[in-house]
Amino acid sequence: MIDGQSYQGGISQFNESQKIAKDASRNTEANESRIEKLESRIYQLSLISEALWEIVSKKSGITESQLHLEIQTVITSRRERGCEKLSCSSCSMSVPANKDRCMYCGNELAGKTKGSPFDE
Ligand SMILES: [Zn+2]
Numbered sequence: 525m526i527d528g529q530s531y532q533g534g535i536s537q538f539n540e541s542q543k544i545a546k547d548a549s550r551n552t553e554a555n556e557s558r559i560e561k562l563e564s565r566i567y568q569l570s571l572i573s574e575a576l577w578e579i580v581s582k583k584s585g586i587t588e589s590q591l592h593l594e595i596q597t598v599i600t601s602r603r604e605r606g607c608e609k610l611s612c613s614s615c616s617m618s619v620p621a622n623k624d625r626c627m628y629c630g631n632e633l634a635g636k637t638k639g640s641p642f643d644e
Contacts, residue, residue, distance in 0.1 A: 605640060 608621035614631035625632055
């Protein structure tokens with residue numbers, strides 16, 4: 525037998541679960557919309573990159589295999605820059621050495637190394 529208090533508690537839990545489900549549904553829709561915009565933007569940037577590559581390769585004579593080699597060089601360089609760490613002088617956390625500020629406390633990092641305009 526279910527008493528009144530248990531019954532009310534069950535309804536309250538059900539309503540809370542419904543609210544959580546609706547919030548999750550809204551968040552999913554918002555995230556899907558953001559993903560669609562990002563995919564569209566990435567496609568647009570990819571088109572621009574390809575068009576720029578066509579111009580550069582025609583005007584300079586740089587071959588596709590030279591481009592592949594350079595891509596590997598960039599991948600290696602990014603990997604190396606991302607692996608370097610230093611200790612934040614404020615919070616002592618280990619942070620990437622290529623950052624301007626500590627990602628944990630926001631302290632300005634004095635020991636920044638090998639910065640690149642393409643780093644975050
Ligand atoms: Zn810090």
